[in-house]
Amino acid sequence: MAGQGKTVIKVGLSTCGIAAGSTKVYELLEEEVSKNKLDVTVQKTGCIGMCYKEPIIDLVTPDGKLFSYGDVTEENAQRILEEHIKGGKPVEDLLILTERDEVVGRQVRISLKNCGIIDPESLEDYKLAGGYKGIEKCLKEMTPEDVIEEILQSGLRGRGGAGFPTGLKWRFTRGYKSDQKYIICNADEGDPGAFMDRSIIEGDPHAIVEGMMIAGYAIGASQGHVYVRAEYPLAITRLEKAIEDARANGLMGDNIMGSGFNFEMKIKKGAGAFVCGEETALIASLEGERGMPRLKPPFPAEAGLWKKPTSINNVETFANVPWIIANGADKFSAFGTEKSSGTKVFALAGKMKQGGLIEVPMGITLRDVIFGVGGGIRDDKKFKGVQLGGPSGGCIPESLLDTPVDYDSVGQTGAIMGSGGMIVMDETTCMVDMARFFLDFVQNESCGKCVHCRLGTKRMLEILTRITEGKAQPEELDLLEELAYNVKEGSLCGLGQTGPNPVLTTLKYFRDEYEAHIMDRSCPAKVCRELLTFTIDPELCNGCRRCVKRCPTECITGEKKEPHVIDQDKCIKCGNCYDACKFDAVIME
Amino acid sequence: MADAVESPQVDAIPYQEFDKITEKYKGDPSAIIPILQDVQEIMGYVPKNSIGYLAEKLEVSPAKIYGIVTFYAQFRLQPKGKYIIMLCEGTACHVNGAKLISKSITDELEIEGGQTTPDGLFTLEKVACIGCCSLAPVMLINEEVHAKLTPDATRKVLKDYVNKEAAAQN
Numbered sequence: 001m002a003g004q005g006k007t008v009i010k011v012g013l014s015t016c017g018i019a020a021g022s023t024k025v026y027e028l029l030e031e032e033v034s035k036n037k038l039d040v041t042v043q044k045t046g047c048i049g050m051c052y053k054e055p056i057i058d059l060v061t062p063d064g065k066l067f068s069y070g071d072v073t074e075e076n077a078q079r080i081l082e083e084h085i086k087g088g089k090p091v092e093d094l095l096i097l098t099e100r101d102e103v104v105g106r107q108v109r110i111s112l113k114n115c116g117i118i119d120p121e122s123l124e125d126y127k128l129a130g131g132y133k134g135i136e137k138c139l140k141e142m143t144p145e146d147v148i149e150e151i152l153q154s155g156l157r158g159r160g161g162a163g164f165p166t167g168l169k170w171r172f173t174r175g176y177k178s179d180q181k182y183i184i185c186n187a188d189e190g191d192p193g194a195f196m197d198r199s200i201i202e203g204d205p206h207a208i209v210e211g212m213m214i215a216g217y218a219i220g221a222s223q224g225h226v227y228v229r230a231e232y233p234l235a236i237t238r239l240e241k242a243i244e245d246a247r248a249n250g251l252m253g254d255n256i257m258g259s260g261f262n263f264e265m266k267i268k269k270g271a272g273a274f275v276c277g278e279e280t281a282l283i284a285s286l287e288g289e290r291g292m293p294r295l296k297p298p299f300p301a302e303a304g305l306w307k308k309p310t311s312i313n314n315v316e317t318f319a320n321v322p323w324i325i326a327n328g329a330d331k332f333s334a335f336g337t338e339k340s341s342g343t344k345v346f347a348l349a350g351k352m353k354q355g356g357l358i359e360v361p362m363g364i365t366l367r368d369v370i371f372g373v374g375g376g377i378r379d380d381k382k383f384k385g386v387q388l389g390g391p392s393g394g395c396i397p398e399s400l401l402d403t404p405v406d407y408d409s410v411g412q413t414g415a416i417m418g419s420g421g422m423i424v425m426d427e428t429t430c431m432v433d434m435a436r437f438f439l440d441f442v443q444n445e446s447c448g449k450c451v452h453c454r455l456g457t458k459r460m461l462e463i464l465t466r467i468t469e470g471k472a473q474p475e476e477l478d479l480l481e482e483l484a485y486n487v488k489e490g491s492l493c494g495l496g497q498t499g500p501n502p503v504l505t506t507l508k509y510f511r512d513e514y515e516a517h518i519m520d521r522s523c524p525a526k527v528c529r530e531l532l533t534f535t536i537d538p539e540l541c542n543g544c545r546r547c548v549k550r551c552p553t554e555c556i557t558g559e560k561k562e563p564h565v566i567d568q569d570k571c572i573k574c575g576n577c578y579d580a581c582k583f584d585a586v587i588m589e
Numbered sequence: 590m591a592d593a594v595e596s597p598q599v600d601a602i603p604y605q606e607f608d609k610i611t612e613k614y615k616g617d618p619s620a621i622i623p624i625l626q627d628v629q630e631i632m633g634y635v636p637k638n639s640i641g642y643l644a645e646k647l648e649v650s651p652a653k654i655y656g657i658v659t660f661y662a663q664f665r666l667q668p669k670g671k672y673i674i675m676l677c678e679g680t681a682c683h684v685n686g687a688k689l690i691s692k693s694i695t696d697e698l699e700i701e702g703g704q705t706t707p708d709g710l711f712t713l714e715k716v717a718c719i720g721c722c723s724l725a726p727v728m729l730i731n732e733e734v735h736a737k738l739t740p741d742a743t744r745k746v747l748k749d750y751v752n753k754e755a756a757a758q759n
């Protein structure tokens with residue numbers, strides 16, 4: 001890539017890297033390199049997916065050897081500079097090569113192929129990695145129908161959640177006659193806990209530009225819109241630059257590559273509403289309205305943005321497109337299963353040992369994802385469940401860990417594939433609390449149009465809150481279930497239709513936890529504080545009075561340097577004493 | 590506590606700046622959201638008393654603008670504090686104890702989500718996932734990320750900001 005023949009240092013500068021401090025590392029390396037006149041290029045790159053090891057830097061020697069370093073604080077960067085770059089000796093204890101091989105080596109990276117490898121701000125880098133070959137092939141060798149046929153053959157299904165075949169969507173949109181059509185990239189990434197779309201845009205923005213151009217050519221659209229979450233400023237900046245660079249290099253605008261095909265792109269920032277990820281709500285928001293979904297049909301393919309035929313696809317969907325065109329549909333469908341071809345990116349988070357982004361062929365089991373690629377549960381605690389599909393998805397228990405990850409198998413468990421957020425939970429996670437958490441989210445984000453979604457979710461939330469507080473009656477479980485089905489049936493869009501899923505799946509697989517909260521007034525995972533009692537172990541308490549100072553109800557008594565006691569009648573179970581105690585003397589059970 | 594939100598001060602509306610913004614999007618019927626984003630960018634919030642003016646310029650009803658402002662979580666009608674604490678309450682952060690972090694912020698600063706401290710120093714905003722899930726629980730204070738928080742670490746971070754401010758005053 002850029003700077004061949006020299007040593008190249010690539011610093012992982014996506015949101016996760018920056019959060020871990022990689023900007024300072026980047027600046028320090030740049031400064032040192034120029035100060036010492038070292039023959040080294042310092043470069044930015046995206047996220048390789050091993051977010052738990054950030055800041056990560058890759059050092060590539062002139063003969064192409066790769067040295068990958070993790071946990072690179074400024075101090076460690078200095079060491080690498082002195083020992084490796086100047087001294088020629090790799091810093092063994094910071095190397096993460098073996099681990100990287102293990103984590104990355106088990107993956108099949110198609111949509112993430114460039115993330116963490118190329119400089120996302122360099123068009124040249126993208127082209128060296130084979131970029132814009134896909135659109136070139138389309139424009140020079142393929143008719144729009146050929147492109148659609150190729151995508152259909154590949155079996156690519158939408159990665160935004162519902163898994164609708166992308167080729168089919170494009171064929172429908174192409175089929176409607178109109179003076180103007182639109183292609184929209186859905187980068188609203190609403191599932192709280194999924195971050196693949198952000199990472200792809202931050203790490204490989206040109207792939208989205210190219211994917212959208214190919215789609216535009218296929219359906220006959222000369223205008224593209226990207227709807228990005230406002231919470232993703234870095235993704236927006238990088239995408240803006242990619243669009244500008246493409247335009248400046250004749251890859252966007254009129255008569256691209258002399259083919260007569262015109263294409264322009266615009267970015268619209270979202271304004272913080274989960275429901276705007278739903279396609280009709282997204283269109284309303286693009287038109288400057290409140291983001292409320294509307295009834296389908298007509299589908300956007302017929303009447304979308306400004307009532308014109310529109311195809312909306314997800315970021316990851318687009319990221320697959322240039323690869324499929326360049327490598328052929330067969331190569332793509334060789335991965336995955338018959339009905340779910342190709343790969344899927346998952347965002348592993350929660351109680352994972354190795355949280356981050358991974359891309360695997362569909363059809364491998366959840367167990368392989370979590371315990372193989374993801375390295376298992378942190379602190380070797382016991383696995384309890386995994387939430388797939390965010391607030392619209394469901395919780396899958398240990399007994400179903402051998403479920404293959406493909407659209408249909410995941411669907412059968414009651415969860416959905418969704419966008420690929422995977423939140424892993426262990427024995428210290430309370431499933432009722434999780435259900436409450438997701439429902440709280442859905443209830444907050446309901447746009448209010450449908451009565452069931454607006455009020456039903458509110459009543460469900462009230463019941464769940466009562467359960468977590470130990471105030472619910474046994475018959476309320478049935479009511480909760482009934483309400484859940486009513487909300488699913490009585491809602492117009494996917495938000496309400498799927499919002500009760502977390503409740504229904506936890507009721508199905510973890511009913512005993514609900515019952516413990518209701519019958520025994522106890523929370524087995526010790527999360528719901530209202531159901532816990534706080535006491536002080538006189539053996540461990542040394543009377544430091546730290547808890548006394550933090551107790552809001554003054555219910556802790558005892559002389560200085562003598563064991564203290566909590567008055568259970570006055571205790572409001574805020575847990576301050578538990579947090580304050582430095583000697584583990586406060587017992588929570 | 591709710592009265593901590595209302596700030597007595599009403600900022601003067603920089604009409605010329607507003608005109609520049611509306612001019613930039615002239616003829617684009619979909620531009621209300623970006624216009625409001627630009628207004629919030631320069632003002633820090635969307636002042637209630639500016640809604641009428643914008644409505645007139647854009648030839649829509651004030652109710653429509655108000656409807657949009659209240660629909661989208663990004664817009665605020667109250668001025669914000671000097672430091673915006675964006676506490677992540679996304680799934681990964683929740684699983685890793687965001688509730689306890691939220692509680693320690695509320696204990697320390699006596700504000701809930703959406704409120705500003707009376708001294709105008711901090712505004713607490715709760716958001717869903719800022720994309721650092723593997724570093725959960727996380728909060729952003731202005732642009733700075735504070736990761737892998739514990740209640741104690743949170744209190745310390747806040748105290749550091751308060752002390753820094755106090756030092757700057759003297």
Ligand SMILES: Cc1cc2nc3c(=O)[nH]c(=O)nc-3n(C[C@H](O)[C@H](O)[C@H](O)COP(=O)(O)O)c2cc1C
Nearest residue numbers: 158159160186189190277278279313314317494495
């Ligand atoms: C409540 C709700 C939220 C959604 N959020 C998103 C989202 O954040 N990103 C996304 O790509 N699709 C989201 N979708 C799915 C979109 O409606 C649409 O199906 C998708 O963007 C189509 O792209 P695809 O075919 O490439 O998957 C959401 C759907 C619903 C009902």
Ligand code: FES
Nearest residue numbers: 677679682721722
């Ligand atoms: S859930 Fe908090 S950063 Fe993603």
